[in-house]
Every structure is written in C-alpha cells, then in structure tokens.
Amino acid sequence: MGPADTLLLLPDAEAILRAADRIRPYINRTPVLTCSTIDKTYQSQIYFKCENFQKVGAFKARGAMHALLSMAPDRIRKGVATHSSGNHAQALSWAASIVGTDAFIVMPSNSSRIKVDAVKEYGGKITFCEPTLRARETTLDTVLRDTGATEIHPYNDYRIIAGQSTAALELIEEVPDLELVIAPVGGGGLLSGTALAVHYFSSGTSVIAAEPDQANDAFLSYNSRQFHPSVNPETIADGLRTSLGSLTFPIILEHVTSIVTVSEKSIVTAMRYLWERMKILIEPSSAVPFAAIMEGKIDVTSRKTGIIISGGNVDLSDLPWMSHE
Amino acid sequence: MGPADTLLLLPDAEAILRAADRIRPYINRTPVLTCSTIDKTYQSQIYFKCENFQKVGAFKARGAMHALLSMAPDRIRKGVATHSSGNHAQALSWAASIVGTDAFIVMPSNSSRIKVDAVKEYGGKITFCEPTLRARETTLDTVLRDTGATEIHPYNDYRIIAGQSTAALELIEEVPDLELVIAPVGGGGLLSGTALAVHYFSSGTSVIAAEPDQANDAFLSYNSRQFHPSVNPETIADGLRTSLGSLTFPIILEHVTSIVTVSEKSIVTAMRYLWERMKILIEPSSAVPFAAIMEGKIDVTSRKTGIIISGGNVDLSDLPWMSHE
Numbered sequence A, B: 001m002g003p004a005d006t007l008l009l010l011p012d013a014e015a016i017l018r019a020a021d022r023i024r025p026y027i028n029r030t031p032v033l034t035c036s037t038i039d040k041t042y043q044s045q046i047y048f049k050c051e052n053f054q055k056v057g058a059f060k061a062r063g064a065m066h067a068l069l070s071m072a073p074d075r076i077r078k079g080v081a082t083h084s085s086g087n088h089a090q091a092l093s094w095a096a097s098i099v100g101t102d103a104f105i106v107m108p109s110n111s112s113r114i115k116v117d118a119v120k121e122y123g124g125k126i127t128f129c130e131p132t133l134r135a136r137e138t139t140l141d142t143v144l145r146d147t148g149a150t151e152i153h154p155y156n157d158y159r160i161i162a163g164q165s166t167a168a169l170e171l172i173e174e175v176p177d178l179e180l181v182i183a184p185v186g187g188g189g190l191l192s193g194t195a196l197a198v199h200y201f202s203s204g205t206s207v208i209a210a211e212p213d214q215a216n217d218a219f220l221s222y223n224s225r226q227f228h229p230s231v232n233p234e235t236i237a238d239g240l241r242t243s244l245g246s247l248t249f250p251i252i253l254e255h256v257t258s259i260v261t262v263s264e265k266s267i268v269t270a271m272r273y274l275w276e277r278m279k280i281l282i283e284p285s286s287a288v289p290f291a292a293i294m295e296g297k298i299d300v301t302s303r304k305t306g307i308i309i310s311g312g313n314v315d316l317s318d319l320p321w322m323s324h325e
Helices: A003-007 A013-023 A036-041 A060-069 A073-077 A087-099 A113-121 A133-147 A158-174 A189-201 A217-224 A248-255 A264-278 A284-294 A320-324 B003-007 B013-023 B036-041 B060-069 B073-077 B087-099 B113-121 B133-147 B158-174 B189-201 B217-224 B248-255 B264-278 B284-294 B320-324
Strands: A045-050 A080-083 A103-108 A125-129 A180-184 A206-212 A258-262 A304-309 B045-050 B080-083 B103-108 B125-129 B180-184 B206-212 B258-262 B304-309
Touching: A013 A060, A013 A158, A013 A189, A036 A045, A036 A264, A045 A158, A060 A087, A060 A158, A080 A087, A080 A133, A087 A103, A087 A113, A103 A113, A103 A133, A113 A125, A125 A133, A158 A180, A158 A189, A158 A304, A180 A189, A180 A284, A189 A206, A189 A248, A206 A217, A206 A284, A217 A248, A217 A258, A258 A264, A258 A284, A264 A284, A264 A320, A284 A304, B013 B060, B013 B158, B013 B189, B036 B045, B036 B264, B045 B158, B060 B087, B060 B158, B080 B087, B080 B133, B087 B103, B087 B113, B103 B113, B103 B133, B113 B125, B125 B133, B158 B180, B158 B189, B158 B304, B180 B189, B180 B284, B189 B206, B189 B248, B206 B217, B206 B284, B217 B248, B217 B258, B258 B264, B258 B284, B264 B284, B264 B320, B284 B304
Parallel strands: A045 A304, A080 A103, A103 A125, A180 A206, A180 A304, A206 A258, B045 B304, B080 B103, B103 B125, B180 B206, B180 B304, B206 B258
Antiparallel strands: none
C-alpha cells in the first residue's frame, strides 16, 4: 500500500503498528510514571503515560506527524492547513517544519498571545479571523484555495486517529495486563485511537473516557447513541471543548466501556494534586481522568490502571488555583 | 565488611556501587530527559537527571536511605534524628518509615506549614524549637539524649555522600561520554557525591558546580581553598543556603573543576523556562545549573552535558514569578 492509503480506512492493527513505525524517528517515546503515594491512597496501581513530555507538549504531535507522513509527496509540497488555536495548531506547525513544508494556521483574532507565539515559534503561518466558527471555516477555505494546501482536521481523520493510537500502544507495550485505560475526550481523536489500540493489542482491558460536566456532549452522545454537538461549553479544560466527529464517534460507541463526567472544581483539584505529587506540569484537560477517580466516578481499587496524560501546555502566569482560591 | 563500615571512609568506587545496590529496591530510577528546543537554542546536548521525580521529591532520599541501611540493626532500632526544615527532614522520615524505625526531626517553629505537613505525612516525629541554629543544635542534643537515636547529618557524612553519588552514577550509566556534569551546591553532599561518581566512572568528564550569588560561600571557599561559612544568605534557592562541611569540602576541592555563581533573577527565569519547556516541576535550587548556562557562566556549546535536577518541592500557591513580576 502506498502511504496515502491509510487515509481512507478505519485503522486496523497493522495500520496502527505502521503508524508507530513511521512516526517513531520524530516523536518522543514518553515516560510512563507512577507514584507510590497515589497508589497507596487509591489502593491501585496507576500508570501515567506522560504525553505532556511529547513534542510540542501534547499527544497531538503524533497525529499531526502521522498525517503528514501519510500524504503523497506532491500534496505535502503544497503544505497543510487547519483552523485551531490549540495544541493541534502547534503540532501541525511542528510536523510541517520537520518534513520541510508549510503549515497554514487560521486562528481567531482573540487567541492568547502565548498560543500565537507558540505557533509562530514552530514556523506556522498564521491568518487571523473573527472569533466565530463561521469565520474560521470561511477563512480556512480561502487559505486552502489560495495555497493549494491540504486541510488536516484535528481529529476527524483516520490518519490522525492512527497517530494518536500510538500513545496507548506504547503504554500497553510497557505495562502489560492493564485492566483499565482512562483517557479524556474532546473531539475523540485521542479516545478513539486509544480504544482501537486497546482493542487490538490488549485483551481484557476496558477503556473509560472522562469529560467535564460543562462539556458533556460526548457523555450525552454516547449514552443516547445519538450525536450531540458541543454548544459553547465553558470549561477550564480547553482541549475538551469540541464535538465528536463522524469518524471518532462510531469507534467510541463500539470500543469504549463508559464515559463519566467531572466538575470544574475537581479538574482544578486533580491538576494541582498531580503537579504536587508527581512534579509534572499538566494542562487542565489532562487532569480530567484523575478527577474522575478522585470523584469516585471511576473505581480503580485493585485495578491496574493506565491514564493518558494528554498534554502540558499551560500559561504559568495564570494558574487556576491562583484565581479560584 | 559489615554495613556500618561505610560510615568511616571516603567512598571509593566499590562503596558507590554498593550504595547503589543497597538503595535500589527503595528509590526510583529517575528518568533522564532531554529537550530538543533547549539543545537547539544552546547548540548542545543536555541531559537532565530528574531527581524531582525521586521519592520525597528530591535526591535526598538516596542519602537518607543509604545512611539508614548502613547502620547496625541495634542502632537502627533506636531511630534517627536531624535538625532540618527541608528535604532532608522529609527524606529521613521517609527512609525511617520504610525500614520501620523512628525519625526525630527538630524543626524551627517558623517552618512553613507545607514543610511541617510533609514531614508529618512521612511519619517524622517533630520537635519544634526557636528559629536559631543554637536552639536547633541544643534541642537536637536533648532529643538524642532522650531517645538514644542516631544523628544523621544532611550532608557531612560519608554514608550520605555515597548515597547522593548514585544519581550521577545512574546518569553516567545511561548517557556515556558526557563532557560535563553540572550540579548545584549547598552543603556539598550532592556535589561531592556527583564528583566522586564522575571521578570513578566517567573519564574525561568535568564537574562544575553552580551556586547563587547571594549564597556564594562554596565559590569563595573553593577559590581561596579556605573554608568560608554561609552567613544568613538570602536566596530563593532554599536548598543551597548551608555551608560546606569538613567532609564535602576536600572532595570538592579535589574533584570539581570550577564553581560559578548566578543571580536571583536568573534562577527564577531558569526555573520558569524549564517548567515551560520541559513540563517538569523543579524547585529553585534545581534551576541554578541551568541559570549558569543562561547567564553564559558555563559554555555548553557542542559539549555533551549532564545536569542534576535536585528536587521538585515547591509551594504552588507561592510561585516566584507571581511576586517578582
């Protein structure tokens, strides 16, 4: 199969292994950390797959790099594009710079300075637009027309899903016999990739997703088996505000055991607890799975548990416990 | 040799390897992390040995555990004691709880709540005293007399030095051919241990120490070859306020290539930079070596460099860039 073929099909076991091989030279094999105090407190064995130590500080580097490496050379040459103000924008800019092409990033004009700077630093070419979804989409259309670049969606793309699946694949390789893997869910790229990797490579392992109460569209969609969009969610977990996609939702319905939700307060408490106990910087979205454990929504007692820590991009001058205390 | 013998002699290569073997079941083999952005910025290869991920959040766990495991059983039974408000107090409490004995900790009455709680959490038995060195020493004497416990000095003890040396030993094992290893210096336990490990196990490697300008007693002592005490130093790097010891100073004179000093401002800048770039929580003392690189005091260009990150115990509600900005 040529490289472009992985775009069209639901990733199977072979596609996931191929994605891992392809991106391996470029990404970090992130460490899996444990904490004996946490294990004692929760009478469990919890393994944290630390994608906050990934390139660009988030798992998004995996999917973006895999998408680029899956494209035909003549397409790569014209560049890639997306509308995003988050980690996907940084990841795509980084991946494009590695393979030597352009990343055109459409960002809302009210994006934080820190996010704009991060995209610039990785060489992304930014076009600003009004801060509405409609403006983002029409501006991206113009950019695509003007440049001939290929749009890379942040999650609704099998190449991206296969790339994100490699984090769980590494976790499973390193820690066998996990009873449970917990991942946060936003658009579902990480969750569907995680669920596929667990399905193919770890028998007897359940996948549970955790989501903010205030952005519970995946919870509603999953339980009603009908797509619910995410409408103006207000959560500190800024990576989890998006709706599920047409490709991620069916995978989640088929391979995820349950979805639980957590309060904003728990997210901040869990985030600070993991900073203090584990000495790792993680962003609010990454704290959502552990918040579910703290809230008692997921029982990890005596269950060997993996948690995907999704990223560590935070603004250190605006930490949530500063304003919330 | 019986376990108590390692107390009396300058650790040789064999003593260091034995220390590593002895403490291995109890401590974390901490990860060595790198950051491609930092390497690009400084045209170097820098390997961070992350003792912030060590038990109790600092390298001190190594020395404390080794000291306890080196004691004769009848001495261990009566417990250990120290006066400390810092990581050594936590480390000794932790190590004592592991081997099943008491740690008696003398702490000044003005110690921060967070430090008192940490010692309590690890099971240390605290005696408070007036916040003067004299009160600390006389209170410790009373505790020693009343309990029969053995004093474990935070650094001026060959068992402690041998324990601390194992961090550099692991770094050297994992990253061969380092040209340079940089460690912070306070009392010199970590630095002398690092220097010995490098001396015995890594030929052609220089050891450089970094110290705050505002607590430059080791710098003065080293350059004059005469002991200078640390007198009421005011530095944010609270782990580096102590004076060198009679055992650590000669090792440092013999095996350390140079000592450089850095400003308070650089320490805060370096600390924040490493948090942002590497997503690791490190305490101010840990940022001092990198501050020296940022200040141009240590040239790492094209030199394969190791840095010992000493610990990660910080008060998250009082971060230095909050008050300094």
